[in-house]
Amino acid sequence: MIDTDFDVIVVGAGPAGSAAALTAARAGARVALLERGPFPGAKNMFGGVVYGRILDSLIPGWYDEMPVQRWITRRSTMMLAGDRSFTVDFRAGEWGRAPYNGATVYRADFDAWLAQHATDAGATLVCDTVVTGLLTESGRVVGVRTDRSEGELRAPMVIACDGVNTFLAKEAGIAGDTSPGNYTLGVKETLSIPRDVLEARFGVRGIDGVDIEVVGSTGDVPGGGFIYTNLDTVAVGVVLRLPELATVQRRPEDILAEFKAHDAVATLVEGGEITEFSAHLIPEGGRDAMGELGCDGMLVAGDAAALCLAAGIWLEGVNFAIGSGAVAGRVAARAARSNTPGTALGEYRGELEANFVLADHTKLRGAPHLILGERMQQRYPEIMCDIAQGMFTVDNPTPKPGLSKIARKALRRHKVRFRDLARDGREIWRSFG
Amino acid sequence: MTDDAHTEYPPVSFTDRMDTVEFRVGERAHITVDGDSCQGCTTQACVTACPANLFVPRADGGIVFNYEQCFECGTCYMVCNTEGAITWTYPDGGQGVVFRKA
Numbered sequence: 001m002i003d004t005d006f007d008v009i010v011v012g013a014g015p016a017g018s019a020a021a022l023t024a025a026r027a028g029a030r031v032a033l034l035e036r037g038p039f040p041g042a043k044n045m046f047g048g049v050v051y052g053r054i055l056d057s058l059i060p061g062w063y064d065e066m067p068v069q070r071w072i073t074r075r076s077t078m079m080l081a082g083d084r085s086f087t088v089d090f091r092a093g094e095w096g097r098a099p100y101n102g103a104t105v106y107r108a109d110f111d112a113w114l115a116q117h118a119t120d121a122g123a124t125l126v127c128d129t130v131v132t133g134l135l136t137e138s139g140r141v142v143g144v145r146t147d148r149s150e151g152e153l154r155a156p157m158v159i160a161c162d163g164v165n166t167f168l169a170k171e172a173g174i175a176g177d178t179s180p181g182n183y184t185l186g187v188k189e190t191l192s193i194p195r196d197v198l199e200a201r202f203g204v205r206g207i208d209g210v211d212i213e214v215v216g217s218t219g220d221v222p223g224g225g226f227i228y229t230n231l232d233t234v235a236v237g238v239v240l241r242l243p244e245l246a247t248v249q250r251r252p253e254d255i256l257a258e259f260k261a262h263d264a265v266a267t268l269v270e271g272g273e274i275t276e277f278s279a280h281l282i283p284e285g286g287r288d289a290m291g292e293l294g295c296d297g298m299l300v301a302g303d304a305a306a307l308c309l310a311a312g313i314w315l316e317g318v319n320f321a322i323g324s325g326a327v328a329g330r331v332a333a334r335a336a337r338s339n340t341p342g343t344a345l346g347e348y349r350g351e352l353e354a355n356f357v358l359a360d361h362t363k364l365r366g367a368p369h370l371i372l373g374e375r376m377q378q379r380y381p382e383i384m385c386d387i388a389q390g391m392f393t394v395d396n397p398t399p400k401p402g403l404s405k406i407a408r409k410a411l412r413r414h415k416v417r418f419r420d421l422a423r424d425g426r427e428i429w430r431s432f433g
Numbered sequence: 434m435t436d437d438a439h440t441e442y443p444p445v446s447f448t449d450r451m452d453t454v455e456f457r458v459g460e461r462a463h464i465t466v467d468g469d470s471c472q473g474c475t476t477q478a479c480v481t482a483c484p485a486n487l488f489v490p491r492a493d494g495g496i497v498f499n500y501e502q503c504f505e506c507g508t509c510y511m512v513c514n515t516e517g518a519i520t521w522t523y524p525d526g527g528q529g530v531v532f533r534k535a
Binding site for chain 2: 183281
């Protein structure tokens with residue numbers, strides 16, 4: 001047994017780290033929660049929406065206290081092609097009432113709130129502290145080095161929740177495929193728009209809000225766009241796959257500006273003054289890009305473990321961070337207490353396989369390739385817009401064409417063969433069916 | 434797109450855009466760029482990909498880098514294809530970018 005002041009060291013007070021610290025502390029472990037920013041959330045950025053179901057068991061009644069911007073009651077998926085747009089829009093009043101579905105938040109508020117729950121449970125939060133490396137003994141992680149004076153901290157278990165760049169998983173040699181193709185850059189503007197104007201534009205009342213995901217909005221760079229309503233701001237941004245961003249010679253804010261200039265977007269966000277510009281990487285490689293979820297003495301959770309579901313109609317990360325962190329904290333506390341750090345990884349992986357965290361990633365393992373593929377990015381938005389335009393254009397005195405004729409013509413025009421369509425259809429069914 | 438849509442947008446200079454972000458600038462440069470090893474680089478992907486636009490090409494083909502308004506996102510070292518050109522660490526504790534509405 002290592003003689004230490006702590007049983008579990010959690011690196012990073014984002015959603016994964018705070019969830020880990022919370023469950024470990026509740027299980028009776030002495031927990032250090034280390035954060036490199038001046039407060040939890042300071043370094044973090046997302047779209048974004050938090051889906052709350054994962055909080056039901058962790059923080060009962062969370063929706064009465066979580067710092068919410070707006071409750072999402074409308075979900076739209078939009079395809080852009082030239083100056084056209086094709087949108088599927090869904091509204092559910094039920095999502096605006098307890099127990100709710102998802103909410104927009106500012107990470108500075110949300111992450112600090114979740115970290116507060118961890119400290120309330122007994123975890124010790126230490127901000128302004130960078131973990132610079134791992135302490136290891138005979139191949140086992142036994143603590144961390146920090147940038148504080150006499151900054152070595154030892155514990156039977158370390159949980160690495162150090163985000164998408166995870167230097168800890170990389171140092172331990174357990175990060176997965178970290179090549180640029182498995183990452184996107186998200187850039188976002190938070191635009192100030194008066195509440196009444198925002199609510200009129202987005203068709204919501206009170207603190208109901210809208211989540212719009214967009215495909216076909218990033219030119220030659222595979223990715224997507226998003227628009228989320230906060231209380232009196234709108235978050236608008238694009239995510240851009242790194243290898244193409246690296247070669248296309250266009251700046252991220254220019255791609256975002258072009259997205260914002262599309263009539264379907266401009267009418268929602270125009271006039272909004274930038275109150276904050278932000279950027280962050282997103283691990284989008286999915287199941288096949290993941291590495292090990294830990295090693296002897298260490299578990300990895302959240303973005304650090306590439307647990308992020310970027311599957312087009314589903315864009316989720318915070319819930320996977322909380323889901324994995326919560327399990328990691330419980331498992332680590334148990335392993336520290338029984339002095340069996342060697343068994344923690346197997347238990348952790350087993351529990352994640354059995355719940356949504358790895359099950360969803362496994363089911364959707366083909367989604368990143370499909371969503372960021374050339375057909376989904378470039379051709380299907382054009383085809384959907386062609387079909388809609390063909391159906392809705394009144395072309396008298398020519399008789400109305402049938403849907404199948406319009407669709408065949410659209411496929412031919414955009415050089416999509418039935419074979420490709422069938423293959424993508426099978427993958428869509430396998431992933432989403 | 435209509436002309437109106439354009440006029441509704443006040444053009445935002447990149448300086449004004451970055452001025453919306455809080456940076457607690459530390460004394461230590463957390464990222465260093467060996468500008469000389471960039472001289473042979475034909476892509477210089479960092480120059481266009483860095484969302485904070487911190488990489489500036491030199492006349493001699495190298496690159497000048499300023500760490501002060503860095504988002505700490507990691508894009509630069511991810512897209513860099515010259516081994517050892519970018520040395521990347523986080524700023525010291527409490528320093529660097531502070532997001533409020535992200």
